[in-house]
Amino acid sequence: MNPVVTSTVDRCRKLGMRRTKALEQLLATLLEADRPMTLGELASSERLTEQCDKATVFRLLQRLAEKGIVRRLGLHERAAYFTLLVPGRHQDYLICTECGLIESVKAPCPVHELENEIREKTGFKNLYHELEFFGTCPACA
Incomplete structure (x- = not known):
């Protein structure tokens, strides 16, 4: 198994999730x-x-998002994407407000330099940011 997957599974276990094949x-x-991929694509x-059904994938994604292992992207009216x-x-993202392309x-x-400055001035630990830009993609424009 890929070392990043192994370490991510270990993070999940420390957060109370069971290690499953799915x-x-x-x-x-x-x-x-x-x-990023949609629930349907995943x-x-x-x-x-062959591992599980769509409902199981959905439940896993929800738990992973709650635990901060997966990031949910997209517009609420459109399909959500997960990374x-x-x-x-x-990674930062561009999101089309018309078709939902990400x-x-x-x-x-x-924002990295600003994040470092904020960390130093405030003493916050595990500081991170998520940056999404919204607009109309060339195909929809």
């Missing part, structure tokens, strides 16, 4: 994805179709 496969699928992925939160790895921002994050 959990491992869901985390591996999210880790290998080159973009439930129909090769790894998960794995990996310590030391950060893309990674391909530029350095402008």
Whole structure:
């Protein structure tokens, strides 16, 4: 198993979740994805179709989001997208308000220096941010 998946499973266990094959496969699928994925995409992925049903994937995603292991993205009226939160790895997103398309921002994050300054001035631990930009994608414009 991938070391990032193994360490993420360990984080889940420390947070009170049971280690199951479905959990491992869901985390591996999210880790290998080159973009955030919807519930439908995850439930129909090769790894998960034989492991569990869509309702199980949904429940796992909800618990992972509550525990801060997975980030839920998207507009509430549209399908939600999910991405794995990996310590030391950060990604910001562009979200189309028309079609719901989600893309990674391909530029350095402008908030990292501000985050470090806030951490130093306030003494907050485990400080992080999530940055999403909303607009109309070229296809919808």
